Amino acid sequence: MKWFARVDVSERKASKTKIKDEMERWGGRLFIAKILTNEVPPTCEPLGRYNKLIIASGLLGDTPVTTSGKISIGGKSPLTGGIKESNVGGFAGKRLANLGIRAVIIEGLPRKPGTDMLIINSKGIELVPVPELRFKLVSDTIKYLRTHFGNDIGIFCIGPAGEMLMSGAGIASPDNNDIQIRYAARGGLGALMGSKGIKAIVVDDSNSKYKPEYFDRELLTRISREIIDDLKDDPKTENRHLYGTPAIISLANKSGLLPTKNFSVGQFEYAEEISGETIRKVIAERGKEGRSGTPCVPGCFIKCSNVFPDKKGKKIVASLQYENIIMLGPNCGIGNLDDIAEMDNLCNEVGVDAIETGAALGVAMEAGLMKFGDAKNAKDMITQIGKGTVLGRVIGNGAYITGKVLGVQRVPVIKKQGVPAYDPRALKGNGVTYFTSPMGPDHTAGNAFETLKTTDPLGIEQQVENSRRLQVRAAILDSFGLCIFVRPAFVRNPEFLFQVLKGRYGWDLKIQNVLDIGMEVLKTERKFNSLAGVSEDSYSMPEFMMDEPLPPTNSRFDISLEKMKSVWDIKQEIF
């Protein structure tokens, strides 16, 4: 990828600049961290003229390495006020890479309120007004774009939640057939896109003359194949293919870490009825549009996604994933898969993060707005987000605002962001990640679930070390543009990390240089957060998690803030 693009929505102008020098090494998450730190005042208003929405492919974005179609989207978060990178599947990432564009930086504020689409193709980049798309649901938005542009384009778009600047809004990215609707969900980046007046981004790579010049095509192809061969031998890969992220529901429940009824319990009575195994069975029974083991990005070898159908075999939502199931399901006391799938689809339609929305609904239930388990009212509330009722706007702004408005004292947020579906009291390594990651509580930033069998999840030993290792690895993969599910291949063969870069770019790196990329991501992000006043020094863990024992383990979160803050001073092997 040779260029990065700038779009100034105030002037309605765009430009393309060749990537050179130091910037060559900035991929995905690192690109976002660098641009934000260099160009955006840390204390600026997230929805104001100084913030920038940055879309950036990873370093491997234009390679055949499996899962390399994932793309990073970021900016100063409207939810946390700190830096946010959220990466997403779908097909737009690869198409942007096919145009030779590594990144798009969207800046300024529209002079007049309006609804634009940003068209990026081989001829150029332009903003085109589409007032007819104002406040349209995501599926209607995509349909409109398909009618005008066909299926051979990539799409990023927002729902009404993003247009209404809600802090829980995400950015959708469908596949070519609009079956998988993936989300750069966390941190309110949909509101940031909405603040720029952009409803949709169309990436049309037809007639692109860009061809990536691989330094050593043979090496790159060989390592790509070796990554797949390695993954093939890993039983986890097959498990992920068959059951996807919901594979872990039973174990999470057994471990007592499943957020249930606004994080008041760690086990859910209907956990088996919503487990990965049950989902696979139901999909197989219902057939027709239902699918297990489908990909979310072109060229993915693992194919962990599903298409969850209703009783007639018609798709409700794709993909039904662990986080969304748990936060919309058990966390709201809801144990029926169809209800959960419908709620998840409604989140996709109005354009909000299902994790944040599930956390907000749990808080609304704790406030007594409806009972735990009341799926009917929960669906109505998500629908209200899209309609922009006052209640809908409260929920659509996430758990923190919902808690403030409804006067709830037990609110599962850190740095104003909803805690994802691993209660940190029963998986303390994740508590460390939630508290210390520059992303705030985000399971993809360093998920300690994989340490469940090697580290006592209720103990305080090794949790900080585990979190650090996982955070550095995640930062590297997020800068390469790869899915976290290919990581085991790199952990087993760390040399793959510099070999793929050698094949793609010709860089002679050692493992330490690759580690330095990960550390630079974290260091740059932490610098931004510190200047924005949202470093870990300004926050605590949710007090109820430190004070209330979590049944059935009756564990409290008891790793001290000081110990967690030491995470960056530890010396340890990462690979």
Added chain:
Amino acid sequence: MKWFARVDVSERKASKTKIKDEMERWGGRLFIAKILTNEVPPTCEPLGRYNKLIIASGLLGDTPVTTSGKISIGGKSPLTGGIKESNVGGFAGKRLANLGIRAVIIEGLPRKPGTDMLIINSKGIELVPVPELRFKLVSDTIKYLRTHFGNDIGIFCIGPAGEMLMSGAGIASPDNNDIQIRYAARGGLGALMGSKGIKAIVVDDSNSKYKPEYFDRELLTRISREIIDDLKDDPKTENRHLYGTPAIISLANKSGLLPTKNFSVGQFEYAEEISGETIRKVIAERGKEGRSGTPCVPGCFIKCSNVFPDKKGKKIVASLQYENIIMLGPNCGIGNLDDIAEMDNLCNEVGVDAIETGAALGVAMEAGLMKFGDAKNAKDMITQIGKGTVLGRVIGNGAYITGKVLGVQRVPVIKKQGVPAYDPRALKGNGVTYFTSPMGPDHTAGNAFETLKTTDPLGIEQQVENSRRLQVRAAILDSFGLCIFVRPAFVRNPEFLFQVLKGRYGWDLKIQNVLDIGMEVLKTERKFNSLAGVSEDSYSMPEFMMDEPLPPTNSRFDISLEKMKSVWDIKQEIF
């Protein structure tokens, strides 16, 4: 005052401790700053078990010095997340001092939700359940207490907004006849009191055996008299007595600094119809319960308050003040005094800060929930705060939350607190105070309105110096427990400052020692804020105030953040 009290609402226990050593010098605002910094973790949840509600008389609380009945209330603010001290008139302050109690520290969280009153009398301190007061309006709450305790008690109480933990909630403090309802309004301290389960505090000083032992009664009496004599000669005092705080409306309007229609203009077409002169005239015409020139604390010599009556002469609200008039009036495009008085009374009844609520209503109007000038709907929204509807809860949480929920980008807040009724673009010294005061945007922390004639309010010269001088003076007076309106006497005669302390306590201080008290207040508060992540390093000014010119002066706020941050490094004379 010999003791301070601790009330632990978890254990439902209270104790009294003798004040000694260093603590002897902690009055009012300094007492709050010290306790908060020493005992409350800066990153704790404001409505959680680690925060403390602190009520503290000033150093002169038990002296006859005029206005010394004002009392400070503070804690970690549910609105800003930083330190908050809010001082208030009413008669409870003096009664607490009569009991010899300088301060009450309320800590812990109730084990079960409930509604208590805290009774403080010569026999002791106890919590008594009053479930019958749950969600009662402020006037009904006071009526209930009068029925049970009569008029010879002091009262602090909250309305339903505080019980529902809204960040805009304040703490009411009436006079003996419940005519003046004064508020420790800013910073959401009503929610902090609500979180402790305390609906009302009854201060019964009957049978108190405490008699203050003045070191030099003669000196104290003489200086007290000299302060009054000095003020008598100041034409400002007479002006304040006649017109109260609304005296400045005409000049503020003429200067183009009057927040109008959500801070979009600096002048209001109906300014003369709501001016101090008009108010005095209307009160005189309507007669009966109407009053100008009444006191809010016992022993006040200035008596700047009013009682604003309806057309039949029945009190609507007391006192109708500058800030409330402007934020509920012009800032909402409302120019009718009766409407404004009714809105102000509704704020008092539900128990919210009228400044914060006026700012929130302006934001709601900008969002299109109602039109500017729509007093009927504005009143309905304040009523909804008391009823706890979702919209009411949004407004009751203040301008920041209202802006977030309704997706408004022009929100007049700094550190999440609504900007008071002096647009900083046309009175730049106040911008410096709003940005740099540990209190956030709070006009009482250092109001540069008095510099209007000596410093160009649109220029950047001297604004930082002015703000610093005013902030230090305010910090001293807030620790003495005096009203800002007696300040001119001390500015003209700085020796009064150490002479009153000598008379009361026998301390041999120099003016520098008194200045050190002010500086220690600010230093301690800034330390707390810094550790809480809400120092000025973490914030900016509202971007629209830096970008949008304010008609008619077309001034932008253009003092750089860096220049403002230098406020504490300046060397200058304070008196």
